[in-house]
Amino acid sequence: xxxxxxxxxxxxxxxxxxxxxxxxxxxxxxxxxxxxxxxxxxxxxxxxxxxxxxxxxxxxxxxxxxxxxxxxxxxxxxxxxxxxxxxxxxxxxxxxxxxxxxxxxxxxxxxxxxxxxxxxxxxxxxxxxxxxxxxxxxxxxxxxxxxxxxxxxxxxxxxxxxxxxxxxxxxxxxxxxxxxxxxxxxxxxxxxxxxxxxxxxxxxxxxxxxxxxxxxxxxxxxxxxxxxxxxxxxxxxxxxxxxxxxxxxxxxxxxxxxxxxxxxxxxxxxxxxxxxxxxxxxxxxxxxxxxxxxxxxxxxxxxxxxxxxxxxxxxxxxxxxxxxxxxxxxxxxxxxxxxxxxxxxxxxxxxxxxxxxxxxxxxxxxxxxxxxxxxxxxxxxxxxxxxxxxxxxxxxxxxxxxxxxxxxxxxxxxxxxxxxxxxxxxxxxxxxxxxxxxxxxxxxxxxxxxxxxxxxxxxxxxxxxxxxxxxxxxxxxxxxxxxxxxxxxxxxxxxxxxxxxxxxxxxxxxxxxxxxxxxxxxxxxxxxxxxxxxxxxxxxxxxxxxxxxxxxxxxxxxxxxxxxxxxxxxxxxxxxxxxxxxxxxxxxxxxxxxxxxxxxxxxxxxxxxxxxxxxxxxxxxx
Amino acid sequence: xxxxxxxxxxxxxxxxxxxxxxxxxxxxxxxxxxxxxxxxxxxxxxxxxxxxxxxxxxxxxxxxxxxxxxxxxxxxxxxxxxxxxxxxxxxxxxxxxxxxxxxxxxxxxxxxxxxxxxxxxxxxxxxxxxxxxxxxxxxxxxxxxxxxxxxxxxxxxxxxxxxxxxxxxxxxxxxxxxxxxxxxxxxxxxxxxxxxxxxxxxxxxxxxxxxxxxxxxxxxxxxxxxxxxxxxxxxxxxxxxxxxxxxxxxxxxxxxxxx
Numbered sequence: 001x002x003x004x005x006x007x008x009x010x011x012x013x014x015x016x017x018x019x020x021x022x023x024x025x026x027x028x029x030x031x032x033x034x035x036x037x038x039x040x041x042x043x044x045x046x047x048x049x050x051x052x053x054x055x056x057x058x059x060x061x062x063x064x065x066x067x068x069x070x071x072x073x074x075x076x077x078x079x080x081x082x083x084x085x086x087x088x089x090x091x092x093x094x095x096x097x098x099x100x101x102x103x104x105x106x107x108x109x110x111x112x113x114x115x116x117x118x119x120x121x122x123x124x125x126x127x128x129x130x131x132x133x134x135x136x137x138x139x140x141x142x143x144x145x146x147x148x149x150x151x152x153x154x155x156x157x158x159x160x161x162x163x164x165x166x167x168x169x170x171x172x173x174x175x176x177x178x179x180x181x182x183x184x185x186x187x188x189x190x191x192x193x194x195x196x197x198x199x200x201x202x203x204x205x206x207x208x209x210x211x212x213x214x215x216x217x218x219x220x221x222x223x224x225x226x227x228x229x230x231x232x233x234x235x236x237x238x239x240x241x242x243x244x245x246x247x248x249x250x251x252x253x254x255x256x257x258x259x260x261x262x263x264x265x266x267x268x269x270x271x272x273x274x275x276x277x278x279x280x281x282x283x284x285x286x287x288x289x290x291x292x293x294x295x296x297x298x299x300x301x302x303x304x305x306x307x308x309x310x311x312x313x314x315x316x317x318x319x320x321x322x323x324x325x326x327x328x329x330x331x332x333x334x335x336x337x338x339x340x341x342x343x344x345x346x347x348x349x350x351x352x353x354x355x356x357x358x359x360x361x362x363x364x365x366x367x368x369x370x371x372x373x374x375x376x377x378x379x380x381x382x383x384x385x386x387x388x389x390x391x392x393x394x395x396x397x398x399x400x401x402x403x404x405x406x407x408x409x410x411x412x413x414x415x416x417x418x419x420x421x422x423x424x425x426x427x428x429x430x431x432x433x434x435x436x437x438x439x440x441x442x443x444x445x446x447x448x449x450x451x452x453x454x455x456x457x458x459x460x461x462x463x464x465x466x467x468x469x470x471x472x473x474x475x476x477x478x479x480x481x482x483x484x485x486x487x488x489x490x491x492x493x494x495x496x497x498x499x500x501x502x503x504x505x506x507x508x509x510x511x512x513x514x515x516x517x518x519x520x521x522x523x524x525x526x527x528x529x530x531x532x533x534x535x536x537x538x539x540x541x542x543x544x545x546x547x548x549x550x551x552x553x554x555x556x557x558x559x560x561x562x563x564x565x566x567x568x569x570x571x572x573x574x575x576x577x578x579x580x581x582x583x584x585x586x587x588x589x590x591x592x593x594x595x596x597x598x599x600x601x602x603x604x605x606x607x608x609x610x611x612x613x614x615x616x617x618x619x620x621x622x
Numbered sequence: 623x624x625x626x627x628x629x630x631x632x633x634x635x636x637x638x639x640x641x642x643x644x645x646x647x648x649x650x651x652x653x654x655x656x657x658x659x660x661x662x663x664x665x666x667x668x669x670x671x672x673x674x675x676x677x678x679x680x681x682x683x684x685x686x687x688x689x690x691x692x693x694x695x696x697x698x699x700x701x702x703x704x705x706x707x708x709x710x711x712x713x714x715x716x717x718x719x720x721x722x723x724x725x726x727x728x729x730x731x732x733x734x735x736x737x738x739x740x741x742x743x744x745x746x747x748x749x750x751x752x753x754x755x756x757x758x759x760x761x762x763x764x765x766x767x768x769x770x771x772x773x774x775x776x777x778x779x780x781x782x783x784x785x786x787x788x789x790x791x792x793x794x795x796x797x798x799x800x801x802x803x804x805x806x807x808x809x810x811x812x813x814x815x816x817x818x819x820x821x822x823x824x825x826x827x828x829x830x831x832x833x834x835x836x837x838x839x840x841x842x843x844x845x846x847x848x849x850x851x852x853x854x855x856x857x858x859x860x861x862x863x864x865x866x867x868x869x870x871x872x873x874x875x876x877x878x879x880x881x
Binding site for chain 1: 668
């Protein structure tokens with residue numbers, strides 16, 4: 001009893017350590033609480049509107065970094081920087097940051113030309129090679145090279161939009177606050193000169209207008225550029241009419257005093273960071289936040305939640321805990337002697353992982369104001385949580401470690417895939433018009449994802465049983481039959497939900513577009529899952545196949561579900577592009593082959609008890 | 623002799639192996655059809671593989687050599703659907719039981735028959751097209767299919783205004799909507815059509831599809847579908863049937879475990 005308590009305590013302590021690791025590492029090793037702080041105010045928590053969503057600066061900056069380079073932090077001269085610190089340094093020291101290799105391209109030709117380290121190169125290299133990139137991007141021939149050039153230019157544009165997002169300096173030697181002042185003075189001087197010339201009926205003196213005209217064209221250039229890349233702009237100036245970018249706020253005539261005050265606060269902050277004066281920066285931050293709070297209209301609590309979410313990286317913690325849980329349960333199956341304590345700690349890890357996973361999804365729902373599934377990323381995260389939770393509950397009820405391993409494995413895989421998904425923009429972004437319906441999103445997508453999770457859970461459980469059969473000597477038949485019973489129950493659940501989800505999709509489509517079914521790849525994939533579940537279930541109920549073959553059918557369900565979920569998404573991109581087996585396709589095939597390799601195990605007959613293992617049609621069903 | 627043949631036919635039609643074969647075959651048929659779709663487009667795929675009774679497919683479809691000339695006849699969706707209807711009815715007659723379970727099983731499978739039949743009915747009865755509305759210009763012309771065929775509505779449609787709303791500070795569309803009038807003689811009705819919320823008039827339903835000309839032209843989908851509610855009904859009935867099958871079992875199992 002004592003050891004059991006000890007094991008539980010240690011497991012809980014380890015879980016807590018894993019969960020707090022991101023914040024702890026951040027604040028002890030390379031963090032800077034001016035930029036990223038969990039509890040006090042920091043630059044990362046300032047409100048920004050990007051692509052139609054208000055988010056903390058830590059999210060917006062990470063969004064920029066991910067879309068140019070795929071990573072959410074940067075390494076500048078060997079120093080690791082959080083996204084927030086990076087974007088402030090970009091405003092403060094554009095040359096230094098501009099020469100850091102953080103922009104990524106997978107095209108080898110361009111990488112070599114842009115003097116990349118591996119796949120990463122710097123913004124200043126893009127500027128140097130702008131001509132050749134542009135020529136390739138606009139060429140009428142669509143080749144991988146021209147596509148890559150276009151996406152490099154796009155990354156460059158996003159980067160340059162971010163460069164002017166927090167503050168604008170007209171000249172290198174001039175600070176941002178001085179620039180705002182100079183702009184105000186120049187406009188005032190020009191206005192005075194024009195009025196004076198008008199009164200005296202003389203030609204205005206051009207030399208007194210040239211400064212204002214210079215600055216004006218510079219600001220206009222930035223604002224026009226921002227118009228072209230509207231979704232990439234970080235709008236930081238909040239006023240009663242919503243969020244504006246700094247360039248827009250400076251161009252506004254007559255100037256809005258509140259917007260100007262925010263712009264000046266930001267400029268002062270930028271200057272303080274540029275000169276390395278932290279106390280001054282902290283003071284400016286305090287003033288800025290006070291000002292933003294007074295102007296109202298911003299939900300600071302929500303920003304705090306999202307900033308905390310960014311810093312604590314709950315999916316990483318969950319991922320590690322799922323790994324620990326899977327390891328503990330597997331070890332418990334192999335080392336029978338330590339089975340009880342290992343299972344105990346595995347159960348703790350799994351429970352904490354599921355709890356964190358679900359809490360993180362709830363936090364995302366709160367931040368986004370949407371149902372849990374809105375895009376591929378969130379569908380993976382959600383399905384993993386649902387499968388892990390379902391598996392955990394079944395494990396508690398039936399005490400079968402294979403179920404627990406499948407549950408941990410499902411959670412592990414889902415978070416692994418989600419974290420490595422190619423970046424397709426803010427994962428909590430605004431929904432396009434067609435999907436802008438919380439009612440149907442919830443009903444259709446969530447239902448169908450629960451169905452998918454059932455298919456995968458059944459498939460993984462079946463696969464584990466088939467693999468375990470190779471290693472086990474005793475009670476193989478009994479365990480197989482028990483596993484088949486469980487897999488059957490999960491598949492029934494999966495059929496119910498995937499059928500309901502698919503058909504709800506039909507009804508949604510019928511209501512929105514006037515067609516119930518359109519035979520598009522995603523719909524076909526969903527129908528394939530329904531058909532396959534029905535096939536497996538009928539094969540068992542009608543006693544056409546035995547336990548092992550039934551398990552093999554369930555494993556094949558994994559392949560079909562993977563096809564319906566990812567394969568059809570890859571089809572449009574991959575099949576006709578060059579390099580058939582790149583990125584997504586590669587992993588898709590790895591998965592398919594791994595599952596296909598398990599299926600033949602169902603048909604191996606062991607010599608030792610050949611008779612009893614014969615794919616018995618006599619096994620009792622129900 | 624005759625009755626023996628009939629009996630064998632009945633046994634074949636109601637055999638579980640046929641059920642399984644249909645389910646597995648249609649899964650792979652769908653897979654193949656999906657793979658072909660990028661090459662030939664959805665409409666062609668639908669008519670070639672789904673709405674056909676039989677089609678020719680090359681086992682070497684990826685090859686450019688003479689091998690791709692070798693073609694095998696395969697069963698199309700219409701054939702499989704017909705077979706499925708026969709199989710479902712025959713199996714229900716053969717295996718149906720009394721009691722709650724049997725009731726659920728029968729409901730589920732008969733509802734699926736209805737679903738397949740309603741798919742066939744829609745194939746014959748449903749008309750789908752597009753109508754392109756310029757601001758202020760009444761029209762009754764509907765383009766069918768790829769646009770080569772047109773039909774005239776018995777009333778005219780006039781676009782008052784098209785609105786295209788974006789999420790603030792982005793170019794992500796939040797909502798498209800068209801303010802339109804339906805005009806038949808002196809009868810005039812004003813409605814709004816937006817994405818996810820269509821409007822009906824005179825048996826036709828209008829859906830917001832897209833727009834052109836910087837918002838001066840709104841393109842609406844136009845559908846007439848007398849069998850529209852059949853799939854809804856059959857899907858609902860299938861789901862209820864499945865609940866009747868699975869729910870008692872799940873509840874019963876739980877009690878079993880507790881004891």
